Amino acid sequence: MTRAQQTISIALLVSSLYLCLYLELLPLPPAVQQDIVPVLPFWFLVSFGAWLLFRLGWGMLTFRDTPDAYAELMEEIKMAKADLRTKGVDVD
Numbered sequence: 001m002t003r004a005q006q007t008i009s010i011a012l013l014v015s016s017l018y019l020c021l022y023l024e025l026l027p028l029p030p031a032v033q034q035d036i037v038p039v040l041p042f043w044f045l046v047s048f049g050a051w052l053l054f055r056l057g058w059g060m061l062t063f064r065d066t067p068d069a070y071a072e073l074m075e076e077i078k079m080a081k082a083d084l085r086t087k088g089v090d091v092d
Contacts, residue, residue: 081091
């Protein structure tokens with residue numbers, strides 16, 4: 001099973017479970033049904049965004065821990081600066 005198939009399968013499972021909860025096919029206490037179930041998609045979206053921001057921040061924090069990628073990026077920056085200097089752009 002490819003990663004795309006796995007992602008689609010999980011998304012379909014989660015969305016069908018949410019639809020069952022939203023349409024009250026699974027019995028829940030009224031307070032949960034009226035107060036929590038309608039805001040679950042927004043809660044998921046905010047949590048997913050927070051997780052992505054954490055991953056981005058962690059990647060930036062530990063960027064120097066990957067010496068090969070760091071060296072490659074520095075070399076590409078030097079090449080780009082040299083290319084811009086040949087075209088008459090001041091990069092410093």
